[in-house]
Amino acid sequence: MRIILLGPPGAGKGTQAVRMVERLGVPQLxxxxxxxxxxxxxxxxxxxAKEIMxxxxxxPDEVVVGIIADRIEEPDARSGFILDGFPRTVAQAEAFDAMLQRKGLKLDAVIEFKVNEAELVERxxxxxxxxxxxxxxxRKDDNPDVFKTRLGAYRTQTAPLSAYYAGKGQLKTVDGMKSIDEVTEDIKKILGR
Known part of the structure; x- marks a missing residue:
């Protein structure tokens, strides 16, 4: 399965990705x-990339997508992968989709974690x-001011991905404010396993 997890920082994507890796036997990239x-x-x-860094x-996006293109050719990712933290922008999503198409691959699911931002800060x-x-x-990310800055960046850069994937009919959502186990069950329902 080829899966993208979307949602703001602190929404539980990393926690769920670990559970999905164990259950599905595909790597988190x-x-x-x-x-x-x-x-x-x-x-x-x-x-x-080294020269640029x-x-x-x-x-740039094309270099990041090139690195992902190479990585998904490795044996452990041939049957699928979970992406958490990529794509971050619609331009990255478009470049990623084009790369998948060239390889004859498609995404199985794009799962967005919906959260209440005020409750997320409390969390x-x-x-x-x-x-x-x-x-x-x-974690330095757990400083409320740093976290609010990251949340703002997510809202402006990454949140538009919801509309992009919804427009393609690929977006599914889970309530990221539920308990960890409840979110796991909701994801299982979406994936059919």
């Missing part, structure tokens, strides 16, 4: 991890306090 691996491996696309520039604050109470380091 992180663009950041793939970028670092391609650079370390010295692949042609990785070398291009060494200049301090952002890696993040609670998560930070719980980590602190356990003596664990607090």
């Amino acid at each position: 992180s663009t950041g991890d793939m970028l670092r691996a391609a650079v370390a491996a010295g692949t042609p696309v990785g070398l291009k 060494d200049r301090g520039d952002l890696v 993040i604050v609670k998560r930070a306090k719980e980590a602190e109470a356990r003596g664990e380091p607090v």
Whole structure:
């Protein structure tokens, strides 16, 4: 299964992706991890990305899509993958769709986690306090001000993907404010497993 998970930071995508990896037997692909691996491996696309990053520039969409194109050819991803954190923009989604089409592949599901943003901020604050109470380091993303900035960036850059995938008839939604187990069950219903 080829799946994209959409939703703002803190919506539970990462938690659900781990459960889906176990259940479906397909890898979760992180663009950041793939970028670092391609650079370390010295692949042609990785070398291009390294040159761009060494200049301090952002890696353009076509390079990121090229890295994903290479990654999904690896044996563990041939039967599918879960993308969380990509695409981030409609332009990336269009480039990704074009690449999949060239490979004769299609997405099986685009699942968006719908959340109440005010409650999401409370969830993040609670998560930070719980980590602190356990003596664990607090993720820098769990600072309410940093989190609100990330939420704003999500709203302007990534939220338009909902309309893009809905227009293609591919978007399914889950209530990300439900319990972890309830969200898992809702995703199972969407995927049929």
